[in-house]
Amino acid sequence: MNNNRQWLLAKRPHGVVTRDNFEYAEGPIPEPGEGEVLVRNLFLSFDPTQRGWMEDRESYLPPVQIGEPMRAGSIGQVVESNNDEFAKGDIVQTTGGWQDFLVAAPGQGVMGLSKVPEGVPPEMMLSVLGVTGLTAYFGLLDLGEPKEGETVLVSGAAGATGSVAGQIAKIKGCRVVGIAGGPDKCRWLKEEAGFDDVIDYKNEDVDARIAETCPNKVDVFFDNVGGDILEAALNHINMKARVVLCGGISAYNATEPVPGPTNLMNLVIMRGRMEGFIVIDYMHRAGEAITDLMGWIGAGELKYQVDMQEGFDNIPDTLNRLFTGKNLGKQLLKIADPS
Amino acid sequence: MNNNRQWLLAKRPHGVVTRDNFEYAEGPIPEPGEGEVLVRNLFLSFDPTQRGWMEDRESYLPPVQIGEPMRAGSIGQVVESNNDEFAKGDIVQTTGGWQDFLVAAPGQGVMGLSKVPEGVPPEMMLSVLGVTGLTAYFGLLDLGEPKEGETVLVSGAAGATGSVAGQIAKIKGCRVVGIAGGPDKCRWLKEEAGFDDVIDYKNEDVDARIAETCPNKVDVFFDNVGGDILEAALNHINMKARVVLCGGISAYNATEPVPGPTNLMNLVIMRGRMEGFIVIDYMHRAGEAITDLMGWIGAGELKYQVDMQEGFDNIPDTLNRLFTGKNLGKQLLKIADPS
Numbered sequence: 137m138n139n140n141r142q143w144l145l146a147k148r149p150h151g152v153v154t155r156d157n158f159e160y161a162e163g164p165i166p167e168p169g170e171g172e173v174l175v176r177n178l179f180l181s182f183d184p185t186q187r188g189w190m191e192d193r194e195s196y197l198p199p200v201q202i203g204e205p206m207r208a209g210s211i212g213q214v215v216e217s218n219n220d221e222f223a224k225g226d227i228v229q230t231t232g233g234w235q236d237f238l239v240a241a242p243g244q245g246v247m248g249l250s251k252v253p254e255g256v257p258p259e260m261m262l263s264v265l266g267v268t269g270l271t272a273y274f275g276l277l278d279l280g281e282p283k284e285g286e287t288v289l290v291s292g293a294a295g296a297t298g299s300v301a302g303q304i305a306k307i308k309g310c311r312v313v314g315i316a317g318g319p320d321k322c323r324w325l326k327e328e329a330g331f332d333d334v335i336d337y338k339n340e341d342v343d344a345r346i347a348e349t350c351p352n353k354v355d356v357f358f359d360n361v362g363g364d365i366l367e368a369a370l371n372h373i374n375m376k377a378r379v380v381l382c383g384g385i386s387a388y389n390a391t392e393p394v395p396g397p398t399n400l401m402n403l404v405i406m407r408g409r410m411e412g413f414i415v416i417d418y419m420h421r422a423g424e425a426i427t428d429l430m431g432w433i434g435a436g437e438l439k440y441q442v443d444m445q446e447g448f449d450n451i452p453d454t455l456n457r458l459f460t461g462k463n464l465g466k467q468l469l470k471i472a473d474p475s
Numbered sequence: 476m477n478n479n480r481q482w483l484l485a486k487r488p489h490g491v492v493t494r495d496n497f498e499y500a501e502g503p504i505p506e507p508g509e510g511e512v513l514v515r516n517l518f519l520s521f522d523p524t525q526r527g528w529m530e531d532r533e534s535y536l537p538p539v540q541i542g543e544p545m546r547a548g549s550i551g552q553v554v555e556s557n558n559d560e561f562a563k564g565d566i567v568q569t570t571g572g573w574q575d576f577l578v579a580a581p582g583q584g585v586m587g588l589s590k591v592p593e594g595v596p597p598e599m600m601l602s603v604l605g606v607t608g609l610t611a612y613f614g615l616l617d618l619g620e621p622k623e624g625e626t627v628l629v630s631g632a633a634g635a636t637g638s639v640a641g642q643i644a645k646i647k648g649c650r651v652v653g654i655a656g657g658p659d660k661c662r663w664l665k666e667e668a669g670f671d672d673v674i675d676y677k678n679e680d681v682d683a684r685i686a687e688t689c690p691n692k693v694d695v696f697f698d699n700v701g702g703d704i705l706e707a708a709l710n711h712i713n714m715k716a717r718v719v720l721c722g723g724i725s726a727y728n729a730t731e732p733v734p735g736p737t738n739l740m741n742l743v744i745m746r747g748r749m750e751g752f753i754v755i756d757y758m759h760r761a762g763e764a765i766t767d768l769m770g771w772i773g774a775g776e777l778k779y780q781v782d783m784q785e786g787f788d789n790i791p792d793t794l795n796r797l798f799t800g801k802n803l804g805k806q807l808l809k810i811a812d813p814s
């Protein structure tokens with residue numbers, strides 16, 4: 137039976153990802169071995185870091201190999217179980233990839249296999265309580281160390297990670313300014329997410345606007361973008377500033393190496409720190425983050441948005457929404473409804 | 476009486492500093508007020524950071540003003556004292572500037588005024604026990620946090636700061652590799668300062684040689700240079716690496732902004748930290764550093780070199796020795812012998 141639809145990595149990208157980088161295939165539905173379960177994917181997660189997984193280079197995870205289904209986090213439903221901890225019908229979180237069916241087991245793959253707690257909607261589990269929410273939580277709190285009254289600047293602020301990072305900073309008593317692209321995103325950040333101010337990088341002079349909106353300078357810069365935005369932020373860091381390097385989406389589709397900021401010496405003059413991290417290192421502390429995040433959501437202090445696309449055929453194009461900035465909030469795609 | 480010779484800042488540099496940036500002048504010998512002393516400069520300190528003081532921009536110290544004597548640390552001798560703590564003939568450390576005479580008092584100016592301890596040679600006080608030695612000590616130990624068995628890479632390794640940083644790392648049980656320009660400097664680092672290996676950036680492929688000499692990758696990079704050297708080092712950082720930004724001499728004479736490294740995302744992938752500092756912040760802990768440094772010198776574990784120029788007329792040209800790499804070790808200039 138060949139009814140496991142898949143999008144396989146067909147060739148490595150040079151620049152922007154297109155449908156040509158993937159090949160549609162239909163293969164057999166795999167059979168779970170001892171201790172394993174067969175999962176049907178319902179929702180796929182899209183994250184800027186997936187662009188890096190397509191490159192053949194050493195990184196924090198091995199590259200996706202040519203001919204393999206594209207790697208992606210997912211929420212699915214157990215179809216068949218050889219594992220006592222999982223029953224048919226359970227809603228689970230795993231690294232399902234761009235396909236209908238997969239075999240999974242706890243401790244295997246990037247995300248292992250875990251049940252989605254009763255009553256938590258899948259789109260919440262894949263966004264504010266998922267990798268992007270945890271990235272915001274640990275990056276901001278552990279590396280950024282925001283203190284009450286400090287100024288926190290966030291780039292990619294309307295994204296799934298940036299929007300949560302900014303709101304946590306507000307909860308911690310900081311002045312929070314977000315950088316995002318376009319009036320819709322900026323309006324949402326100010327009116328819904330409660331940011332103190334916003335900078336529309338598509339229509340404003342970012343450097344001048346940072347100076348204007350951060351009169352006490354920037355104590356924490358939570359950066360998802362890199363490039364010119366990082367350079368502009370470094371121009372305005374305060375003494376002992378913390379720059380949290382979360383991502384650098386501005387360069388992910390570049391075909392040539394992109395020069396870094398010309399003003400790294402500001403880190404010396406201002407005794408600043410710039411630090412990178414990967415949320416995988418914090419997975420053993422996920423419970424702590426999820427408890428806090430759920431509390432804030434329940435109290436109405438933390439808003440999140442999900443951009444839900446649909447349809448197996450739309451999977452490759454949905455990845456690009458992250459790079460063209462079309463997504464407002466966490467980018468997901470629904471493959472199927474639970475049975 | 477107009478016999479206080481001075482080199483005044485005449486115009487701000489654009490690119491390499493030349494004699495034209497300074498104006499020779501002879502002025503009156505100043506008179507010390509209450510609590511002040513008159514000091515005659517004997518030895519001047521030259522440091523790459525002085526290049527930054529000539530620029531009209533916000534930094535960790537105010538810029539030297541046009542018409543002012545160029546700022547510089549110095550060792551001098553008390554000629555006349557209105558302060559009970561200082562007697563005529565005392566050898567003192569202060570921020571004497573490029574001139575014969577100045578008025579100083581404790582707590583005034585960058586370095587204040589302090590007596591050089593009995594028996595400590597002035598050239599030791601201005602080098603390994605001075606600002607450059609303290610910079611190496613606090614930068615390496617407080618920011619770099621080297622652990623036994625780790626690999627420490629140092630750029631500008633034959634300089635007054637780099638050579639001390641590398642040797643402290645050796646004392647702490649690390650594998651230490653230095654990057655320096657030319658065979659003489661490299662030989663001194665290996666044969667005298669005990670570095671495990673050296674890279675001659677003028678004659679070798681730095682990136683390839685880091686890979687070769689740091690088989691376990693780089694845990695601490697102590698950077699005095701920036702630019703291409705920083706980029707090469709970032710290619711080879713280990714997990715949880717610490718990049719200590721001490722200086723960026725490669726760009727100090729640039730006339731256009733110099734792009735930063737293209738590979739800052741390696742800080743994300745490797746969970747690395749890059750941090751800047753200014754030694755002034757550590758001056759209250761100078762005693763702790765000097766005790767350790769003197770102990771290591773006494774035990775023969777810490778070598779230092781002084782490049783001593785002479786003559787008031789040679790002051791402007793001596794600054795450039797730092798940027799052409801002519802100096803081997805700490806750059807000083809003797810104006811006069813103590814009386």
